[in-house]
Amino acid sequence: MKKETMGFKGGFHLLDAYPLPFCTIIDEISSDGAPEQFQFPVTGQKIEHVIVNLCPTEPWALPNWVILKHKTAAFLSMLKEIKTSYFSDARFHLAINEKEDRAVEDAVNFARAEDWIKVIPLCAKYPQDDPVILAQVLLGMDVSFGQDIKSLGILIVDAQTVSAMYEQGIMRKDVNSRYVVLSGTGLRENEIIRAELGTSVEKILKNKVKDASTCRVFMNGPLRGKEISDFSQKIDWSVNNIVVFEEKSRKVLFPMFKADELAFTTSLLGELRRCVYCNFCDDICPVDLEPALYYHSYIRGEKHKARLYNMGKCIECGLCSFICPSKLELLKIIRECKALDKHE
Amino acid sequence: MKKFLKPIEPLLDKGLNTAESFIHTHRKVNFFFGAVFEAFDGLIRNPKETAQSPPFIRHNYDVKRFMGAVLVALVCGWVLPAIYLYGWQCVVPKLIVSFVAGVFIADFLWVIIAREEHIAEGGFVTCLFIPAILPPQAPLWLIGLGAALAIIFRNILGGVGNNLVNPALFSRLFLTICFPAFLVTGYQMPLIGTQGIHTVPQGLDAVTHATPFTAFKTSGEVASYLSLLLGTATGSLGETCRLALILSGLWLIKVKVANWRVPVSYLGSVFIFSVFFSLILGKAVAPPFFQLLSGGLILGAFFMATDPITTTYNQTAKWIFGAGCGFITVLIRDFTTLPEGVMYAILLMNLLAIPIQSLMVKIRYRL
Numbered sequence: 167m168k169k170e171t172m173g174f175k176g177g178f179h180l181l182d183a184y185p186l187p188f189c190t191i192i193d194e195i196s197s198d199g200a201p202e203q204f205q206f207p208v209t210g211q212k213i214e215h216v217i218v219n220l221c222p223t224e225p226w227a228l229p230n231w232v233i234l235k236h237k238t239a240a241f242l243s244m245l246k247e248i249k250t251s252y253f254s255d256a257r258f259h260l261a262i263n264e265k266e267d268r269a270v271e272d273a274v275n276f277a278r279a280e281d282w283i284k285v286i287p288l289c290a291k292y293p294q295d296d297p298v299i300l301a302q303v304l305l306g307m308d309v310s311f312g313q314d315i316k317s318l319g320i321l322i323v324d325a326q327t328v329s330a331m332y333e334q335g336i337m338r339k340d341v342n343s344r345y346v347v348l349s350g351t352g353l354r355e356n357e358i359i360r361a362e363l364g365t366s367v368e369k370i371l372k373n374k375v376k377d378a379s380t381c382r383v384f385m386n387g388p389l390r391g392k393e394i395s396d397f398s399q400k401i402d403w404s405v406n407n408i409v410v411f412e413e414k415s416r417k418v419l420f421p422m423f424k425a426d427e428l429a430f431t432t433s434l435l436g437e438l439r440r441c442v443y444c445n446f447c448d449d450i451c452p453v454d455l456e457p458a459l460y461y462h463s464y465i466r467g468e469k470h471k472a473r474l475y476n477m478g479k480c481i482e483c484g485l486c487s488f489i490c491p492s493k494l495e496l497l498k499i500i501r502e503c504k505a506l507d508k509h510e
Numbered sequence: 511m512k513k514f515l516k517p518i519e520p521l522l523d524k525g526l527n528t529a530e531s532f533i534h535t536h537r538k539v540n541f542f543f544g545a546v547f548e549a550f551d552g553l554i555r556n557p558k559e560t561a562q563s564p565p566f567i568r569h570n571y572d573v574k575r576f577m578g579a580v581l582v583a584l585v586c587g588w589v590l591p592a593i594y595l596y597g598w599q600c601v602v603p604k605l606i607v608s609f610v611a612g613v614f615i616a617d618f619l620w621v622i623i624a625r626e627e628h629i630a631e632g633g634f635v636t637c638l639f640i641p642a643i644l645p646p647q648a649p650l651w652l653i654g655l656g657a658a659l660a661i662i663f664r665n666i667l668g669g670v671g672n673n674l675v676n677p678a679l680f681s682r683l684f685l686t687i688c689f690p691a692f693l694v695t696g697y698q699m700p701l702i703g704t705q706g707i708h709t710v711p712q713g714l715d716a717v718t719h720a721t722p723f724t725a726f727k728t729s730g731e732v733a734s735y736l737s738l739l740l741g742t743a744t745g746s747l748g749e750t751c752r753l754a755l756i757l758s759g760l761w762l763i764k765v766k767v768a769n770w771r772v773p774v775s776y777l778g779s780v781f782i783f784s785v786f787f788s789l790i791l792g793k794a795v796a797p798p799f800f801q802l803l804s805g806g807l808i809l810g811a812f813f814m815a816t817d818p819i820t821t822t823y824n825q826t827a828k829w830i831f832g833a834g835c836g837f838i839t840v841l842i843r844d845f846t847t848l849p850e851g852v853m854y855a856i857l858l859m860n861l862l863a864i865p866i867q868s869l870m871v872k873i874r875y876r877l
């Protein structure tokens with residue numbers, strides 16, 4: 167099978183920009199009460215396509231080697247058993263990071279003998295693993311942001327979910343814990359831990375944070391995730407990672423020589439300015455929008471006009487705000503204008 | 511550098527914090543020096559704002575670096591070659607006058623009067639353009655007046671981000687109308703005797719020569735392409751060494767500060783239209799390669815037309831913008847008595863960029 171280069175315009179190589187080293191030490195953390203159980207992701211709908219996503223694009227997300235343990239063939243035979251027991255008439259699509267040569271080779275060798283699975287090596291640039299982009303690149307289907315993709319017969323699972331499905335569905339074992347990646351400048355060390363479902367964030371971060379008063383905690387990454395202020399919140403299966411950033415809310419002298427010190431914090435890394443029409447936002451947009459148009463409509467007070475510029479296609483990946491040299495809050499503006507849409 | 515800065519860092523930080531709190535508590539001091547302090551502070555310190563809404567991580571690229579890249583490209587593109595070609599006595603005083611008049615007088619006064627704007631690095635870019643687009647023997651007061659006019663004009667329209675047309679070119683247009691004598695003469699041959707420092711303030715010196723385009727219009731003489739490329743032909747101070755301008759322009763495109771579509775379509779359309787008119791009219795119009803290499807075209811195409819604020823935002827519309835610039839340039843050069851058309855072409859297309867942009871938005875989103 168020839169190596170296909172599939173993808174989309176725009177996007178950003180987060181993995182190259184923020185290389186995060188992880189040690190292999192894995193802590194086990196148990197919850198206080200009885201741990202919650204893993205819910206098998208299928209509840210009666212007919213699934214036609216299963217996309218197995220082995221292409222995490224965010225450096226703070228769970229890397230593949232934690233689950234695969236460099237044994238891709240064993241993982242794929244696990245996948246085969248799941249297919250025969252649960253998804254006998256579904257097609258499987260394996261999205262895999264093209265840079266992980268050995269895994270790609272193993273998967274391609276495996277898929278040569280099987281006709282139910284297709285291996286697609288992908289460039290791991292953010293937001294390649296977004297459901298909308300995956301469905302579009304792999305299946306050629308137009309899915310809109312926020313739509314329930316299971317109702318379209320598509321199931322997207324990551325490596326950890328596959329292994330949990332195998333353990334619960336085939337081995338008949340209880341699955342009540344998952345890997346969570348802890349990273350960020352606010353922590354003493356970047357770690358991968360195994361925590362029981364239902365453990366509170368407070369317990370997970372205990373003794374790991376440098377200085378609790380100047381830290382901000384984000385669940386599922388600083389780009390797409392949520393900030394959490396209530397640390398008694400319990401983690402469930404959807405929590406892939408927790409990122410803790412230092413809050414650099416003071417002026418830093420000579421920022422040009424301290425790029426590494428400032429880069430992985432919540433700092434805006436620049437002054438708020440007017441839009442200079444630099445075209446960075448539409449160059450980086452993965453769904454080919456022009457976010458600056460929304461900004462211009464917004465500051466003129468024409469929120470309704472902003473929605474005319476294909477706003478429904480936006481997948482809220484946050485790259486426009488991320489790249490903007492004028493540090494404009496483009497994602498906030500987009501969400502505000504979208505919310506206007508719902509009220510009517 | 512880092513090691514050298516380390517011991518003074520805490521001291522400097524404390525000093526700046528004290529000064530900041532002093533300025534903010536004293537209203538009169540804040541009125542006169544608040545903006546100056548803010549500008550200086552912004553140059554060496556990172557602001558304390560943090561991301562309050564998602565995404566909570568931001569890229570390490572801000573407008574300062576954006577403008578810094580333009581400054582670096584301009585210094586390599588015209589300041590260094592001009593110092594070599596005309597001598598530092600000609601270039602350095604002009605730069606100093608331009609910065610003092612533009613940034614340190616016009617911008618500071620404006621901030622005190624209007625109180626809305628911040629002093630920003632955009633002014634340096636404009637003031638670095640002013641000497642480049644005026645003749646080498648332009649008197650210093652003309653440079654200062656041009657820089658001040660450019661900054662005031664830009665600020666009246668609302669500062670960086672709101673200017674309709676390129677402020678440096680607008681200022682040159684103004685000077686062309688008011689002081690035509692200084693803009694059609696004063697083109698000194700490069701590498702022939704540097705000016706003495708005492709003659710600098712008066713400007714006009716003895717040895718002047720027609721620009722290649724004026725020479726073509728009067729006698730039909732075409733300058734050698736190599737002299738045009740290397741900068742040994744006459745021209746405005748910053749436009750002569752085209753090789754350096756092209757190289758630094760390409761670097762600007764590589765770091766994505768300049769959009770490649772504008773220079774490609776601008777130079778491409780100049781070439782196409784001049785070939786077209788040459789085929790029809792023969793020797794009466796300038797040949798295509800001479801058009802590409804003469805006048806301010808290279809400086810204009812790589813540095814002025816690509817100014818992101820005054821072009822269209824839409825990427826497809828940038829092709830139309832560049833093509834329009836090229837068409838108007840060739841028209842003015844071939845069919846009017848004016849010696850050069852780049853300035854008029856860019857200014858006109860800056861204004862036309864607004865309807866082009868809204869037209870492209872309407873087509874793209876089917877409004």
